[in-house]
Amino acid sequence: MTTTSTRLCRYTVDAYADVVGGPGPTTPTGRARPLPAELATLSQAEAYAIRRECVTELCTTRGARPRGYKISVTGKADQERIGATEPTFGRLTDRHLLPTGAEIRLDLANQPPLEPELVLRTSADLGPEASPDEIHEAVEIAAALEIPVCRFADWWPEGQLSRLTLTGLIADTSVAGFVVVGTQWSRLTRERVRQVTAAVDTPAGKVVHGHPSAELGDPLATLAWLVGALARTGETLPAGSVVSSGALAAPTRAVPGTYRARFDQGLGEVAVTFGEGVGSSWISS
Template sequence: MTTTTTETETQVAQQLFTAYQTHHALKMTDFTSSVADEDAAYRVQAALTALKQETVGGYKVSLTSAETQKMFDAHTPLYGAQVADHFLAAPATVRRGQLMDPLVEVELVFKAREDLLATDSLTDLWHKTTVAPGLELPDSRFTDWFPDLPKNLVVADAAVGGLVVYGTEQATDKLFASVDAVAAPKCTLVHDGKTVKTGQASEVLGNPLKSLQWLVGKLAAQGKTLTAGQRVSSGTFVLPPHLTVGHWRADFDAGLGQVALNVTES
C-alpha cells in the first residue's frame, strides 16, 4: 500500500474533519468517485486521524459477520482508528447531541497488555490481552449512512467510529478457559428495561480473537503496531439498532458482567 496521499484524498480528509468538528453531515453521493479503492480509503483515514491531533487509543473492527459484509458488499473486515477520549469507562453518560446518526452495538473490547504482533497466534492473543463487555456507538459524518454507505467511504470515515463504552476489564486467559471459550459468551441488549436484541460472540468471525488477529495483521501490513494499552472494539454480536435517548445496558454471561450507558437529550 502506497502511503502517498493524493490531493483529492487530502481534500476528502479535510471535509470529513470539518464534518466531525461541526456535525454538518456530508452527502455520500458527492463522494462516490473521490475514494478510488480500499488503499485510498485507508490513506484518507490516516490523514483524518492526523488532523484530529489526538492520541490514538485503539481501533474498532467492522464487518465481522457474513450479514454485515453482504450489506456493504465486502469480503473482509475493515478497521478504524479511534482517539483515546472516545473510549469511555462504564457506567457512562453521553449526550445524544455529541453524535450525529449513531447506532448501538454489543462487543467484546480487548486491551493489549503488551505490543501485539502479526506473528501472534490466537493463543498468544488470549494470553496478551484483557477483555471487557462493551457497547460501541458507531457514527458517521455522512447522512443516511446505514446501511447504504459504500465500503470505501466507511473506511475513510474511520470505520464510522463514534464512541466505545467498556465495562470491567479482566485478563482474557483468566476469564476464559481456552481460546475456543471466547466464542461462547451470549449477550442481551436492553433499552429502558426492554430487551432489544440478543446475540453471541461467535457472530464475530466465529471468535472475536480472530477479529483481533485480523486487525493486528492488517496494521502490520500497513507498517503499524497495536501497542500496549490500546483497546480494540472487536465486532458486533447483533445487527445494530439506532441509538436513542434512555438507559442502555448490555448483559453478558460467561463472567463478563454488564456495561451500562445513559443517553440524555442534551
C-alpha cells in the same frame, strides 16, 4: 494523496465540528454535512490513507491520543452487502472510549446505532509472527457497548440499508464514535470467549441478545485478522492497545433512555444513557 483525497480528508476533518463522536470539539453544531458522492469512487488504499491523515490531524489539533482500533463488518453477510472480502478497521483515540454509565446527547450524534461488543486489551506487542497462543495470552477482555457515529447526514435512513459504501466506511474511520467500556477486565480461555453471551435491555423494554458467532469466528480470530492487516503496512499492534472486536448482535437504532447490557462469563454489566437537548454539555461520564 491525490487532490481529491486531500480535499475529502479536509472535508471529513471539518465534519467533526458538527457531530459528536471521537476527537471533536466540545460544542458541535449537530448538523451533519452531506455525504460526498466521491467517497464511493476511492480505492481502498486511498480510503485508508484518508483515514490515517484524518486521525493524525485530529490528534494534533484536538489533543487526542491514539489508543487502539475498531473492527467493523466482521460478519459475512455484512461484507457481502457492501462488496467487502474482509472486515475493515478504524482508529480509536482516548476520546472514543467512555466508562460505563456515560451519558450522550443523542440529538448531536447523527442517529447512531448501538451494538454489544467485546473489547480486547493487549499486554504485549503483537506482530505478524505472533501465534494464536501468543495472541490469546496477551489479551484481557471487557464488556462494551459500541455507538458507531458517521460524520455525514442521512448515512443510514430509518428502515433502509446504510448509504455508506465500503470505501466511505473506511475513510470515515469505520464510523468510530464511542465505545462504552465496562469495569471488569478478565482473561478467559478460548472456549469461554466463544461462549460469551450478552443481553441488552433497551428503553422500550425489548431485550437484544448477542453472541460472538456474529463475528469472524470469535473475537480472538478477529484480533488475529487485525494483526495481519496492520502487518501489510509494516505496523504492529502495541501493548496497551484497546480493540473493539465487532458486533455481537445486529445494530439497534439508539433512542432516548438507558441501555444496560449484561454479559456472562464474569464480564459484568455496561450501561449508557442517551438524552436529547439536556444541559450544556454533549457528554458526561
